[in-house]
Amino acid sequence: MFLTDTWYVAARSDEVTADHPLGRTICRKPIVMYRDATGAVAALDDFCPHRGLPLSMGTVREGLLTCGYHGLVVGRDGCTVSMPAQRVQGFPRIHSFPVLERHGFIWIWPGEASRADPSRMPDYAWQGNPAWAYGGGLYHVKADYRLMIDNLMDLTHETWVHAASIGQSEIDETPCETMVEGDEVITRRLMQGVRAPHFWNEALGWAGLQKDVPVDRWQVCRFTPPSHILIEVGVAHAGTGGAAAPAEHKVYGIVVDFITPETDGSMWYFWGMARNFCPNDETLTERIREGQGAIFAQDLAILERQQANLAAFPDRRILKLDIDAGGVRSRRVIERLLAAEQAGAPGPT
Amino acid sequence: MFLTDTWYVAARSDEVTADHPLGRTICRKPIVMYRDATGAVAALDDFCPHRGLPLSMGTVREGLLTCGYHGLVVGRDGCTVSMPAQRVQGFPRIHSFPVLERHGFIWIWPGEASRADPSRMPDYAWQGNPAWAYGGGLYHVKADYRLMIDNLMDLTHETWVHAASIGQSEIDETPCETMVEGDEVITRRLMQGVRAPHFWNEALGWAGLQKDVPVDRWQVCRFTPPSHILIEVGVAHAGTGGAAAPAEHKVYGIVVDFITPETDGSMWYFWGMARNFCPNDETLTERIREGQGAIFAQDLAILERQQANLAAFPDRRILKLDIDAGGVRSRRVIERLLAAEQAGAPGPT
Amino acid sequence: MFLTDTWYVAARSDEVTADHPLGRTICRKPIVMYRDATGAVAALDDFCPHRGLPLSMGTVREGLLTCGYHGLVVGRDGCTVSMPAQRVQGFPRIHSFPVLERHGFIWIWPGEASRADPSRMPDYAWQGNPAWAYGGGLYHVKADYRLMIDNLMDLTHETWVHAASIGQSEIDETPCETMVEGDEVITRRLMQGVRAPHFWNEALGWAGLQKDVPVDRWQVCRFTPPSHILIEVGVAHAGTGGAAAPAEHKVYGIVVDFITPETDGSMWYFWGMARNFCPNDETLTERIREGQGAIFAQDLAILERQQANLAAFPDRRILKLDIDAGGVRSRRVIERLLAAEQAGAPGPT
CATH class of the missing domain: 3.90.380.10 (Naphthalene 1,2-dioxygenase Alpha Subunit; Chain A, domain 1)
Incomplete structure (x- = not known):
């Protein structure tokens, strides 16, 4: 009984770093947040496509989110970038949530991504x-x-x-x-x-x-x-x-x-x-x-x-x-x- | 699988005071007990008719049970007595349990109140x-x-x-x-x-x-x-x-x-x-x-x-x-x- | 989703003694283990046939497992041996699990006892x-x-x-x-x-x-x-x-x-x-x-x-x-x- 095609605050800006990913459930969806090499926040399903470990148990290495179980690396778009000794083309993409950093907070759009509209972010x-x-x-x-x-x-x-x-x-x-x-x-x-x-x-x-x-x-x-x-x-x-x-x-x-x-x-x-x-x-x-x-x-x-x-x-x-x-x-x-x-x-x- | 048209011990006498209401579930029913201005024990649904807070989180003020959320006052009959700046005539009555104090205990009849019979209280x-x-x-x-x-x-x-x-x-x-x-x-x-x-x-x-x-x-x-x-x-x-x-x-x-x-x-x-x-x-x-x-x-x-x-x-x-x-x-x-x-x-x- | 007609390790040898019974759930079955008077390990339903107390709450007395509630004594075959002032012939037998001690461990066969086969125990x-x-x-x-x-x-x-x-x-x-x-x-x-x-x-x-x-x-x-x-x-x-x-x-x-x-x-x-x-x-x-x-x-x-x-x-x-x-x-x-x-x-x- 909550809206999902909207922006919610998912974290304070200072909670999301380039070192340790942060896992948090928003609107029933387990989400992992981290900062990439540019400092921009990314938000993904907190689920490694390989064996299902929460990606928030992993690390961020040079801006890339890396699973703590077998080293799968996932990009901010949810596509697998690499995994040691594995071809990763066929790996299923995990959901990448629209995310904005505004007003000192990280805002996530948990619903249909194609409807995410930055202009609908409130201003303070x-x-x-x-x-x-x-x-x-x-x-x-x-x-x-x-x-x-x-x-x-x-x-x-x-x-x-x-x-x-x-x-x-x-x-x-x-x-x-x-x-x-x-x-x-x-x-x-x-x-x-x-x-x-x-x-x-x-x-x-x-x-x-x-x-x-x-x-x-x-x-x-x-x-x-x-x-x-x-x-x-x-x-x-x-x-x-x-x-x-x-x-x-x-x-x-x-x-x-x-x-x-x-x-x-x-x-x-x-x-x-x-x-x-x-x-x-x-x-x-x-x-x-x-x-x-x-x-x-x-x-x-x-x-x-x-x-x-x-x-x-x-x-x-x-x-x-x-x-x-x-x-x-x-x-x-x-x-x-x-x-x-x-x-x-x-x-x- | 228990009788309800009967007297159960709900508390020791000294547990129920004129200061702090006591909440206790008896026969699956959450009940609040307190002493009114005469010292007599009252027992009600532990549920504020306004927003549902347990009344046992409230206080007893001059013998009246007062909800800790918005100050609703309920009488020992379960009828709302007052609430700041609100007319309370239409407020639903909460259940008032037949209650007796005997032998150092507070006895409650959790079932049909009209059948409550003090003469069926055991004697010791x-x-x-x-x-x-x-x-x-x-x-x-x-x-x-x-x-x-x-x-x-x-x-x-x-x-x-x-x-x-x-x-x-x-x-x-x-x-x-x-x-x-x-x-x-x-x-x-x-x-x-x-x-x-x-x-x-x-x-x-x-x-x-x-x-x-x-x-x-x-x-x-x-x-x-x-x-x-x-x-x-x-x-x-x-x-x-x-x-x-x-x-x-x-x-x-x-x-x-x-x-x-x-x-x-x-x-x-x-x-x-x-x-x-x-x-x-x-x-x-x-x-x-x-x-x-x-x-x-x-x-x-x-x-x-x-x-x-x-x-x-x-x-x-x-x-x-x-x-x-x-x-x-x-x-x-x-x-x-x-x-x-x-x-x-x-x-x- | 696990095999039961097979040998599983249920305990290390040193966990099972002649003094205190050990309760452990194996393949969803609560099991009590103890050593009898000969030092041999026995494994039974962890359920007293009298009132259902876990037998692992009891004691081992002279090699016999004794319930801690009313003193029922059960044998390693799951039959009741005695109970103070009671005739026990009609008491239901509890399940006695096939058990072996090998390689420093206690092995239990949780499935159909008639199929238990010591020759299928692995060797190390x-x-x-x-x-x-x-x-x-x-x-x-x-x-x-x-x-x-x-x-x-x-x-x-x-x-x-x-x-x-x-x-x-x-x-x-x-x-x-x-x-x-x-x-x-x-x-x-x-x-x-x-x-x-x-x-x-x-x-x-x-x-x-x-x-x-x-x-x-x-x-x-x-x-x-x-x-x-x-x-x-x-x-x-x-x-x-x-x-x-x-x-x-x-x-x-x-x-x-x-x-x-x-x-x-x-x-x-x-x-x-x-x-x-x-x-x-x-x-x-x-x-x-x-x-x-x-x-x-x-x-x-x-x-x-x-x-x-x-x-x-x-x-x-x-x-x-x-x-x-x-x-x-x-x-x-x-x-x-x-x-x-x-x-x-x-x-x-």
Whole structure:
């Protein structure tokens, strides 16, 4: 129940090297990634055509992926290049996945390769922009990837799951507004004249702005297919304009969530935060990364137990409340696109 | 293959508090238990009607069970009481299990609630009686609960499994007598003029009676549905009347076994011992508890391997010998009551 | 997919004692082995006919296998000998497997006992010969036993998997010759005038021969049903006659591989090396054993990942190249004998 004719994040750029191949299952497909002699990333079936060993157990030698069992060498197109003392013309080609390196990540198109379209890769303004800094990590989560979409498109859970860090009761108390624009779903919540929660009060301080004063706080969650969610989050001194306030009155950032199905019941969760304050403070980047990692580990525990419990109560349906609108509509977008993909139509643009 | 229209022990009283809910699967049903504002125990489906998270991951706030994901509050009747910024009238009710607190345990009726009958709760003379002391524990055992019934209704295994503590060859050598009285099965063994095994010789000493003399030893195992077994065990100085001997010549107690199916292949085993000697000696209570825990851990290892081996040899039948009569007849009582339960008739009284 | 009317190695001789029974699954059959009062090994269903406990949880008392649950005693013929206070004539007999102790191993015939034929036990010249020494070990490998046959009948993998110990590029570069002789498959590779790899260069030194000179190296893999592979491996000073060189110019040994299926996806792998140099040097025996254990652990890792990957790509076929001829033909012998076995014909002789 996931799209495949689309770009998914398969790895961080720094995970894929010219020395050791990396094996990772994406959309049920075991894939091996490595860098060739030009430094370009390649992605292939993680399956040696000779005896079926995972190629990720092998090595990269002068830019060529070499099986660790009998030395078969495979090219980035999936064709066997050589094997000691063997003629390799008749060897079956293994699948070569369309792959792009963008925004600090390796993106893979697990579906029909002929439909892969680099122009359908999303663009992110904060990438490569010196006014911004980015830090993040990767979690493996044993849950359907859509439970993470539900989680991120409804932030009222912060009050309960993240009470000690970013939660506050005003999130629950403030209605959210959900909009669908084409394939995009947006859930917006504005809290006016509230106390800044711990993280944001600190952020005001880090940015050299006044702390411990009432703020206007905003959260704008933006889902785009297949399962990427960017959340603009910030606070401004109360009454200065909120998200539109001048820079000397606000701090904000973008929570970046790239969600990639591994199997029907598990996902790779690439999380991070891009911020436009103190972009050169690497200590702060690491501090935020650690804090966010701890917060998102709380979600991980919730989602894994939720997944197991839904399996234990197979006859129950879960509710779709107002606060769930973001997740519900995002799932509808996925379902619509899935139907189109299965009918052979081009995917989202 | 277990009765459900009946009372099972689900927890020790001290396991269920007003702070943290307790999740436990009983008869394949995940159940959450907690104490409400009055201190009374409630038992519900361990499933939040909103997004399916186990409610046992939540908290109890002022006697109300609150989900840890979005703050849904559920009442002891299974109806949603409130949820931040949501109208909850239409929320589906989750199942509220009939629950009683008796004899230091929480008892749950996992079956049809309308048939739950507090008068069918068994009564135990030793509970609340100052002449008796009780100590016990809980084991999770990966085996069909009926293997534990077989084990406890045939104590010849003590000679082999518990040779170093309570076993003695005279158990094997002395025939047992098995009787069925209604839904109750009783297996009785009397050993006359034997050496007291280690535990009982010590017990004579603890009670201030003469040690190291011949004794008459008795074991009376009593099965009652659904799967409770009480075993009166004791020794008396030989020739003074056995179980009927005057108090200055005997020590005895009741091994208490409440067996609760978790799944088809696993159980909760609440074990303990009630004794009527030295009731105020808490050090002795703890010492007996530790010894009994070690002995019953030997049974646990046996049963788990037995369960796995029966699965490895699916075409074999196990024998039903004289010594197995207690278990065989107890299983027959269960089968008869199960047939009645499935036909909709009232259960055991 | 394995033969059963044949002899498999079930244990090393020193694993089976007169004190503790040993349980081990062979060809999907849980088997208990022990030594009786005469020191002879017996092998039975690991299943007590009374309540199904594994007999390997019991004890051996004066040469009799005794169940650890209720003291049932079973004879080496599978008939119950006694049980405390029970008449045992009617007890079902459990299967007694034909068993032989030869060459330092316990051999079991898991199939039809009436067809068991001691004359079909293979013979090994190095056993009991004072000019030879033997050392070895046992690995449990979660892979189809035939993947180990493929591995051992094609040693080109040494170049890649064992590069640091016994691998060298000349193995890949030298064609091998594969022959089928009845039920036996032989793969032979001769490398002339090569550098001796680390292990063999050392071996020349251990044997007191000149090191660091060109050698002729040979590897002769010999498969015999059901799944035994002996590999004669050695080096001789170049030009002195190779395997036929006089003793003062060569060192060689036999890699002994007894492969026993446990289940369809796992095996017991009894590995070792018999050598005819320095036979009395026990320190050397242990040193070789450790080195070989480390090398074969590399194969273990390969095979387990290969097994898992073949399951992850169920629609792929693996290639059968020239270098794979040894494995391919060995599998064909097994298939032919399996068809005969299933048709009820006598097995290999």
